[in-house]
Amino acid sequence: MTGLSDSPHQGVKAEEPSGRAIVFVIDDDVSIRRSLSNLFRSVNLDVAAFGSAQEMLQGKLPEVASCLVLDVRLPGLSGLELQTELAKLNLHIPIIFITGHGDIPMSVKAMKGGAVDFLTKPFRDQELLDAVVAATERDRKRREVEKTVANLQSLFETLSPREQAVMKLVAAGLMNKQVAAELELAEITVKIYRGRVMKKMGARSLADLIRMAETLGICANQPE
Amino acid sequence: MTGLSDSPHQGVKAEEPSGRAIVFVIDDDVSIRRSLSNLFRSVNLDVAAFGSAQEMLQGKLPEVASCLVLDVRLPGLSGLELQTELAKLNLHIPIIFITGHGDIPMSVKAMKGGAVDFLTKPFRDQELLDAVVAATERDRKRREVEKTVANLQSLFETLSPREQAVMKLVAAGLMNKQVAAELELAEITVKIYRGRVMKKMGARSLADLIRMAETLGICANQPE
DNA sequence: AGAGAGCCTAAACATTCGTATAATTCTCCA
DNA sequence: TGGAGAATTATACGAATGTTTAGGCTCTCT
Numbered sequence: 023m024t025g026l027s028d029s030p031h032q033g034v035k036a037e038e039p040s041g042r043a044i045v046f047v048i049d050d051d052v053s054i055r056r057s058l059s060n061l062f063r064s065v066n067l068d069v070a071a072f073g074s075a076q077e078m079l080q081g082k083l084p085e086v087a088s089c090l091v092l093d094v095r096l097p098g099l100s101g102l103e104l105q106t107e108l109a110k111l112n113l114h115i116p117i118i119f120i121t122g123h124g125d126i127p128m129s130v131k132a133m134k135g136g137a138v139d140f141l142t143k144p145f146r147d148q149e150l151l152d153a154v155v156a157a158t159e160r161d162r163k164r165r166e167v168e169k170t171v172a173n174l175q176s177l178f179e180t181l182s183p184r185e186q187a188v189m190k191l192v193a194a195g196l197m198n199k200q201v202a203a204e205l206e207l208a209e210i211t212v213k214i215y216r217g218r219v220m221k222k223m224g225a226r227s228l229a230d231l232i233r234m235a236e237t238l239g240i241c242a243n244q245p246e
Numbered sequence: 247m248t249g250l251s252d253s254p255h256q257g258v259k260a261e262e263p264s265g266r267a268i269v270f271v272i273d274d275d276v277s278i279r280r281s282l283s284n285l286f287r288s289v290n291l292d293v294a295a296f297g298s299a300q301e302m303l304q305g306k307l308p309e310v311a312s313c314l315v316l317d318v319r320l321p322g323l324s325g326l327e328l329q330t331e332l333a334k335l336n337l338h339i340p341i342i343f344i345t346g347h348g349d350i351p352m353s354v355k356a357m358k359g360g361a362v363d364f365l366t367k368p369f370r371d372q373e374l375l376d377a378v379v380a381a382t383e384r385d386r387k388r389r390e391v392e393k394t395v396a397n398l399q400s401l402f403e404t405l406s407p408r409e410q411a412v413m414k415l416v417a418a419g420l421m422n423k424q425v426a427a428e429l430e431l432a433e434i435t436v437k438i439y440r441g442r443v444m445k446k447m448g449a450r451s452l453a454d455l456i457r458m459a460e461t462l463g464i465c466a467n468q469p470e
Numbered sequence: 471a472g473a474g475a476g477c478c479t480a481a482a483c484a485t486t487c488g489t490a491t492a493a494t495t496c497t498c499c500a
Numbered sequence: 501t502g503g504a505g506a507a508t509t510a511t512a513c514g515a516a517t518g519t520t521t522a523g524g525c526t527c528t529c530t
Contacts, residue, residue, distance in 0.1 A: 129350045130364045133357035140354045184507080195451030198487070208509055209486095217488065227419030232456045406476070422517070432479055433516095439477095441518060 043158040044084050046115075047071040048092035048104075058091065061147055062154065075099035075107075083113060087165060089138070089157035091150070094121040094128060102128065105135050114164060116157035120145070174238055177223055185222070188215040192228075193235030267382040268308050270339070271295040272316035272328075282315065285371055286378065299323035299331075307337060311389060313362070313381035315374070318345040318352060326352065329359045338388060340381035344369070398458055401447055409446070412439040416452075417459030 045062045047069060049055050055071040062069045072078040074097050078090075094101040105117055119132050122143040129140040138160065139153035181189065184205070191201040198216065202209040225231035269286045271293060273279050279295040286293045296302040298321050302314075318325040325343055332339065343356050346367040353364040362384065363377040405413065408429070415425040422440065426433040449455035 124350055126348055126350055126353045126364065126366050129353050130357060133354060134363075139358075140350065142350050182507090193453060195453030197451075210510070211508055213488065214508085220488095227421075228452060229417060229419030229456050232453050233460065236457065236460060408477070434480070435478055437518065438479090444518095 041162070042068065042086050043162075044068040044070060044086055044088040045154055045158075046078060046088060046090045046092075048073075048075060048078055048090065048096060048101075050074065050093070050097050054093075058150075061150070065151060067154065067158075073097075075101075075104040079104075079107070083115060087158045087162035089116045089118060089154055089161055091118045091120065091154065094119050094124055094132070102131060102135070105132065105137065109135065114161075116160050118150070118153045118157055120150070171237060174223075174234055178234075178238055181219060181222055182215075185215050185219050188212055189219045189223070189231070189235065190240050192216060192219070193232050193240055265386070266292065266310050267386075268292040268294060268310060268312040269378055269382075270302060270312060270314045270316075272297075272299060272302055272314065272320060272325075274298065274317070274321050278317075282374075285374070289375060291378065291382075297321075299325070299328040303328075303331070307339060311382045311386035313340045313342060313378055313385055315342045315344065315378065318343050318348055318356070326355060326359070329356065329361065333359065338385075340384050342374070342377045342381055344374070395461060398447075398462055402458075402462055405443060405446055409439050409443050412436055413443045413447070413455070413459065414464050416440060416443070417456050417464055 045067050047055055047058045047062070048071070049058070050073050052073070055073070059069040059071050070081075075092075076098050079099075092101045092104065096104070099107065101117075101119055101121075108115060108117075114136075116138045117132070117136070118138050119129070119140045120143060121128070121140070124140070124142060132140050138157040141149060141153065178186065178189070184207075187205055188201055191204055196204065198209050198212045201207075201216075202212045205212070219225075220231060223231060223234060225234060269291050271279055271282045271286070272295070273282070274297050276297070279297070283293045283295050294305075299316075300322050316325045316328065320328070323331065325341075325345075329341055332341075338360075340362045341356070341360070342362050343353070343364045344367060345352070345364070348364070348366060356364050362381040365373060365377065402410065402413075411429055412425055415428055420428065422433050422436045425431075425440075426436045429436070443449075444455060447455060447458055449458060
């Protein structure tokens with residue numbers, strides 16, 4: 023056994039502060055990029071600045087909490103288009119829009135799309151900083167749950183097909199006997215697999231296993 | 247046995263259409279109230295119109311899916327203030343703002359506060375109708391889960407204090423023996439209570455009970 | 471005082487669960 | 501061809517769970 027007592031599941035840890043965070047700044051105006059970068063660095067945030075959405079999409083997103091600060095109006099891909107693009111790519115980095123010439127429908131679309139804030143120039147530095155803090159915090163939490171789910175998912179994938187099937191049915195509340203009937207196995211076989219499932223998943227109790235199945239979205243549906 | 251096969255829990259029913267829905271309209275302009283009311287009634291929606299936020303707060307909210315359509319600028323309580331007020335009262339009716347003289351910060355605040363949409367005059371009827379459909383649908387779903395939780399909660403409250411305690415610990419994954427130690431009871435007593443819990447909660451399996459505990463937010467925390 | 475309700479325990483039994491040992495069958499591979 | 505390694509089953513035993521029957525205890529309500 024490699025990692026024990028290191029339950030990847032439902033860790034209700036103490037509230038860590040946000041730790042390290044990166045702010046991505048996208049603006050075609052160099053002076054704005056620079057002043058925003060300085061502002062963020064002054065409060066101990068890391069910054070990566072780009073002149074266009076495409077540039078930013080080239081690179082890859084980091085492994086730490088981050089957020090995006092961008093002007094709605096950009097050369098090439100606009101801010102809102104970037105938001106749509108990121109959503110398509112399943113990248114859920116929180117976005118803060120800033121704009122000098124926005125309108126209400128634009129702001130509403132951005133907010134509906136999940137933006138954290140939509141600031142109009144001129145704004146006070148503190149407003150932006152507050153938004154950035156909120157955004158990185160949101161991202162940190164999202165990453166946390168995503169990591170938990172990913173851990174569980176990879177654990178689940180280490181199970182053999184039979185073991186996965188048993189886990190689904192057990193999590194659905196079936197007795198060993200019923201699971202055996204469903205899978206056309208002997209009850210003893212189900213017991214063996216069940217034991218292996220508990221061990222491989224690191225579940226210390228049935229309750230534990232059921233909650234794992236819950237967060238994995240396992241419902242024992244789809245006949246085939 | 248009183249109610250069987252009538253599980254109040256996790257009903258994955260077929261997608262019902264929205265059924266009946268009520269739209270609350272608040273605007274100080276009588277002619278707007280009338281035209282909005284006509285619009286909604288033309289698509290088979292029930293309507294209740296008011297001239298001010300206070301009037302609307304007098305009455306009580308209905309038991310069916312509903313939403314709120316209101317102007318940001320209102321006599322007395324403004325639209326945004328009403329939104330805040332409703333949030334304080336824990337009334338989560340979805341809100342659609344319409345306005346003739348709004349600005350971006352206003353719309354952003356509304357959206358951050360959970361508004362479904364924020365439309366600027368003039369808008370096409372269809373835009374508003376789409377928003378209303380989305381809003382009532384959201385409300386319908388919210389009511390559904392809230393009803394489920396409320397049902398479970400009231401079931402849980404029919405349990406005696408001991409039974410509740412046993413349920414918490416069982417849901418936490420403890421064995422009967424451990425539960426008994428924790429509560430300073432004999433193991434046999436725990437078994438009795440456990441059986442009663444299953445029966446009273448209508449749980450057909452331990453998995454069922456654990457999921458109920460999950461949606462009730464029972465974690466067996468707080469020492470006392 | 472008496473009836474009833476909730477709380478607690480005991481003894482006994484049946485069912486279910488978990489694990490260890492051993493055996494069978496099958497595939498894959500050197 | 502022999503063997504490693506899975507998937508599966510059987511036997512057997514110990515531990516945990518669930519239910520029934522029975523009884524004692526302490527309240528409250530009437």
